[in-house]
Amino acid sequence: MKTQLAAIAFVISAFSNAQVGIGTNTPGGAFHVDGNKDNAASPTAAQTANDFIVTSTGSAALGTITPDASAKFQINATDKGMLIPRVALTAPNDAATILSPAKGLIVYNTNVNTNMEEGFYTNYGTPAVPKWITYQQRDKTAWKLDNVFDVTATAPVDQTVTATTAVNNINLGLSITITVPAFTQAKLVTTYSVPMGTTAIATSFGGYFGVRFLKNGTELPAGSRKYTVPAVSSSASSRMASVNATVGDTVTNNTASPVNVTYALNGYVEPTADTATIRFNMWSTADPNFNWGRGYMSVQMFTKTTL
Template identity: 70%
Template sequence: MKIKLLPVMLLGLFHFVNAQVGIGVNTANPLGAFHIDGAKDNAVPPTVAQQANDVVVTSAGDVGIGTTTVDSSAKLQINTTNKGLLIPRVMITSPNDGTTIPSPAKGLIVYNMNATTSMVEGFYTNIGTPAAPLWVTYQQYDKTIWKFENFYDSVASAPVDQAVTSGTTINNINLGLSITVTVPAFTQAKLVTTYSVPMGTTSSNNNLSGYYGIRFLKNGTELPIGSRKSTLFASSSAASPSSRMFSISATVGDTVVNNTSTPVSVTYALNGYVEPTVGSDTIRFNMWSTTDPNFNWGKGYMSVQVFTKTTL
C-alpha cells in the first residue's frame, strides 16, 4: 500500500512547487524565482525593514539583496544603509600586471593593496585587454577643487597683410587664429587663453606711426581684458627706421558657467587691429614667411586651458 501511495505523493509535491511564484527559503510566499527570507520575519507583503535580510532572484536572473523588488535597469541591486560592497583585494605589481590575475577581463575592477613606485593603493580597472592589461586608478573627486579638463591650441598658417593709411582704423583683420571650447553640462569652467602674435611693417618706410595690436574676441564680441595694443613710432631718419617687428602677448582668464543639461561651446578668436595716425604702409601679422626660418618673428600662436568643477 505504501509503495502505491509514493508516486501519488511525488506527483502532488511536483504540482505544489510549480504552483508557487518560485522557491522560497524561510518564506511560504516567495516573491521571485528564488527567495530567501534570512530572518524569517516577512509579512505579506514584507515591509522595507523586513526586506533588509532578504535575497531574491527574479525570473530574468536579476538579483536583489536587501530588497525583493529589483530595478528593471539593474542586474544586481543591493539595498543597505549601513554596509558597503567589498570587492576583491589583490596585490597588483605594475600597471601592466597580467600575472597576479591571469588574463584579466577588460573592465575588471579590483582594489589594489600594493603601493609601488608606479602605483598607489586604491580601486583599479583594466582598460587594456586580457593579453595586455593596463590598470588605471580612479581620480579623487572633490567638487570644490578645479580639475584640468582639456587643452586646445592653434598655430597661424600664413602671414596676413593689411595695407594702412593714416586716419583709417581697421579692427577686424582675420588672423586665422581661433579656438572653440566645449564646456560640459552643469559645469563652471575657468578658461585660460595665452597668445603671442608677431606683427610689423613690410617696407623700410620710416614715417608710419600710430597703433597696432590684437583684439580678443569671445563669441564674436571683443573681450577688452584680452585685447592688447602697442604704439608704432615714426623714425627721424631713414638710417633708423621705425620698429620692423613687435610681438604682442597676453594671458587671459575667463569664467563660463553652464547650468544646463547639455554642453555649450565658446569660441575665442584674435583679430588684428591697425590705427595709423601718420603715413601709410602694409602691416604684416602672424609671421614673416610661410617658409622657415622666420628668424625673430616666429609664428602666431594661441592656446586655451580648461579647468572645471561641477555646479551640482
C-alpha cells in the same frame, strides 16, 4: 509526515507558479528569499532589506525585491557597503596574481610598492597583458588640468590702412572652440603671441598695432592688447612687434548639456599718419621667419564639478 507533505506542497507550488520562495509563501520573482521571514502581503522597504530576489528576466537584487530596470544586479543598504576581493598586486602589469584577469576587472590592492599604492585598481589592459590603473583621488574644490588646445597661424594676413582710419576686425584665422562638460566649472587660460608689422618703407607711419580678444564674437577687453608704433619722419624701413597676452576666463555650466565657448583673435590697426600695409601672423608662409616667428594661440582648460 507533516514535513514531507509540506515539502511536496512546496515543490508542487514552485512548479505550478514557476516561482520559488524561501521564507515566504508569496515569492515576488523566479527565486525569492526572505531572510528574516518578516514580509507582509505588501512588504515595506524595511521588511525587504533582508531579502534576495532573482527576477524572471534574470536580474538579481539584494536588500530589495524591486531592482531597477537598468540594473543586472542591485544592492540596497544604508549602513553597509560592498566588500570586493582584496589582492596583493606586484606591478601595474601583474599577470600572475590573478590569471588572465578580464578587462574591466576591479580589485582592492593591498600591496604597497614602488609602482603601486593601496587602493582600488581596474584592469584597463587585456587578460594576456594586464594594465592595472588606480582611481584618481577627486577633490571637488581643486582645479584639475583637463585639456590643452592650440592653433598656429598658417599664412600672413595683410591689411592696408590710411591715416586716422582705424580697422579693428581683421580676421587672423586664430580661433579655438572649447567644450565645457555638463555641470562643470571651467577656468580657461588663453595665451597668444601675434607678430605684426609694416611690409615696406613707411615714411612717417605711426599709431597702434594690436589684437582684439573675442569670446563668442564679443570683445573680452581683459585679453586685448595694443602696441605703440612711434612715427618716424626719416625713411623708416619695415617695423615689427609681437603682441602677447595671457588672460583667464571662468565659464560655469550648471546645465545637463555641454556648452561651447569660442575664443578668437582679430587684428587691430589705428594709424595716426601715412598709409601702410600691415602684416600679421608671420613674414612669409615659408620658414624661417627669423624674428617674426608665427602667430600662436593656446587655451588650457582646468575644471571642477559644480555638483
